Amino acid sequence: MGRSPCCSKEGLNRGAWTSLEDKILTAYIKAHGEGKWRNLPKRAGLKRCGKSCRLRWLNYLRPDIKRGNISHDEEELIIRLHKLLGNRWSLIAGRLPGRTDNEIKNYWNTTLRKRARPQSSLPPSNKSHPSKSRVKRPATESKTTDPPLAAATQPQPIRTKAFKCTKVLVPAALLPPNENHLTDSTTINSAHPQAHQNRFDNLKVDYGNEELHATFSRDANFYHFGCDEVQASNDDGKGNCSYGNNFSMVFDHSMGLDEPTLEDWATYNCLEGDNATIDLGSLAFLLDSEGWP
DNA sequence: AACGTAGCCAACCGCAAAACT
DNA sequence: TAGTTTTGCGGTTGGCTACGT
Known part of the structure; x- marks a missing residue:
């Protein structure tokens, strides 16, 4: 597949950005919005390639970037x-x-x-020059x-490249009335996670390729895990389990099919209020599991 | 003070998928 | 449907700085 370079490399600035370049880029994006990166440098009057502008904006200039120490x-x-x-x-x-x-x-x-x-797999610390560590x-x-x-x-291989699944076919029974059955982001509400689990057994997914299909099959426990955990954590010891009335599972297709559980903790267990503050402690049930991939 | 080494991080590169024509 | 362009991603590089000798 032919592909031209994003821009001619001759006459373009490289390396660290100057404050002036930052100002120009910021001003341009504030005025015209993001996107069209290929043409942006020319229009903004920057001697940079579009990729460089995009990277600078996304990694440094965006106003919503939180800078400073990672907590x-x-x-x-x-x-x-x-x-x-x-x-x-x-x-x-x-x-x-x-x-x-x-x-x-x-x-x-x-x-x-x-x-x-x-x-156990840590290398011996600095054999040659211990004092230089x-x-x-x-x-x-x-x-x-x-x-x-x-x-x-990782107990099992992880795909290092993100992939996208753009089509998920959800049985009509799973969707509220008038819901589009072919959707990019489908929320399934269930008052009962066990039913929710069973519904996943019947969920038809357009995997797009065999690799993804195989991965999904292999990762089937991924789906079940969240439900099992909820069940366990809500079991009253008498065989009765209680669940929230708004158990919600959201597919994030850009993350691949092993994501529903991740979204689970965000939508079901971990986000509170409009600001969706993450309760990190509540993630433990997901991430400390022995069966976690 | 000078030099060498390691850590940090912004920026670059190449690839692949999505979007467009 | 095929070809082309754009966008986004992860891997890698290289300059700067801090620290040790």
């Missing part, structure tokens, strides 16, 4: 999400408001990777070309 809670969330999602930084960043995928990726590679590494990272660890930690921490 302990954020750290824990990153670790847990990485355990779940692998190196799908954009997806992880999507759950950390104000943080960018690049920032999280950098933070992981520089700070968190060693923490997530199982103790700067605490943050073992000296024996290469800067950028480590084998993916995911391989060491």
Whole structure:
């Protein structure tokens, strides 16, 4: 498939952005909005390629970016999400408001990777120059070309590339009246998670490819987990289980089919009020599970 | 003070999928 | 439907800084 470079590289600025360039880009985007990155530099009068402008805006200039130290809670969330999602930084960043995928990726590679590494597999600390260790990272660890930690921490392979599933076919019985049966974002409300689980058994999904199908089949426990956990946590010991009346499961197709449970904790268990403050402690039931992939 | 090394992070690169024609 | 363009993503690089010798 032919593909032209995003822009001619001749005569373009590279490297660090100047404050003037930042101002120009910010002003242009405020006036015209995001998008059309390819033409943006020319229209804005910047000697940069569109990709560079996009990156600068997304990772640095956006007004909603939260800068500064990553809190302990954020750290824990990153670790847990990485355990779940692998190196799908954009997806992880999507759950950390104000943080960018690049920032999280950098933070992981520089700070968190060693923490997530199982103790038993930690390399001996700085054999050659113990005194030179700067605490943050073992000296024996290469800067950028480590084998993916995911391989060491993931019980099973994780797709490192995000993929999109654009079509999900939901049986009519699952949808409220007048609901479109072919939808990009379908919310299923159920007063009873067990019924909800059974409904998933009948859920027809347009996987799009065999790999995804296989993955989904393999990850079937992923769906069941949330339900089981809810059931366990609400069992009154007499065989009766109570559930909220608004158990909600949202498919996030851009994250692949192993996402409903993630969304579960967001919609069902972890978000409170309009500001949707995340109760990190409530994630533990999901992420500390032995059966978690 | 000079040098070497490691850590941090902004920016770049190439690829793949989505969107468009 | 096929070809092309645009967008978004993850991996990688390289400059700057802090620290140790």
